[in-house]
Amino acid sequence: MVTQMSKKDQQQQQESTNSKSFWLEPTHWAHIKWPDRSIYNIYDFPSCEIDIDFNQPELSQATLTTITEQVEQECSVGAYFNIKGTGEGVVWTEWTQSQGDLTFKVKGRQHLISQDKVLVPVRVTRVANMKEFFNYACTENRMRQALDYMREQKVSIEATNANIFLRWLTEDIIKEEKDVMNASGIDVRSISSSIHNRAHPWFIKSVIHHRQVHRRKQNSSCK
Structure with a gap:
């Protein structure tokens, strides 16, 4: 016999599951890996530790940079596999007090998706107006990330899918x-x-470029 759970029962079950959930200290799972199945542990690769005083974050700014x-x-993970290439950045996780809930990422200049003047801003950026905000936030790198998302979701780069991109x-x-x-x-x-006005023309250019690349590949394969 199949019985249906009420929403209240489902909520109580979820709360019970959440109450039993907890984070393991990194040292407790540093041995978990299965290289034969291409499953690696983050501790297989170089890692860094740093003490940050969040009351004076500027003291750590230079080290993080x-x-x-x-x-x-040079990406240290790539180097582990004898592959040379740039790394996007570093993800930092705080364990002592937040048990892994506090994380942040510092990206290199080639991969920044906003126009911060420094790699590690310690104060919230302020902009004067909407135009300045979009120069700061709606960058080409961020729009490229939107295209990457579409590819990951198997969504074709076509004008009809502009709404997904936007x-x-x-x-x-x-x-x-x-x-x-x-x-x-x-x-x-x-x-x-404002995002539409700035990003939609860029997306259409990307669609045209994508079609041109696709045609060149087709022509070269026919020769």
Whole structure:
């Protein structure tokens, strides 16, 4: 006999599951790996530790920048597999107090998706107006990320899918730049049309470029 759970029962079950969930200290799972199945442990690769005083984050700014620049020059994970190439950045996780809940990422300059003047800003960026905000937030790197998302989701790069591109881009800007928007007095409801005006022409150019590349590949395969 199949019985249906009420929403209340489902909620109680979920709460019970959550109450039993916990994070393991990294040292407790450092041995878990299965290289034969291409499953590796993060501790197989070089890692760094740093003490950050969040009351004076500027004291750690230079160290975080140096480490990020080193990774961007050569990805340590790639080097492990004898592959040379740039790294995107470094993900930092705090364990002592937050048990892994506090994380942040520092990206190298080649991979920045916003126009910060420094790699590791310690104060919330403020912009003067909407135009300055979009120069800061709606960057080419971020739009490329939207294209990457479409490829990951097996969505073709076609003009008919512009809404998917614009939706991801808008949601990402709101999620990642909410602190900048709040500090600068920019209303979330007012940005959609501005994103469309800036990003839609860029997307159409990308569609045209994608078609040209596809045609060249087809022509070369026919020879």
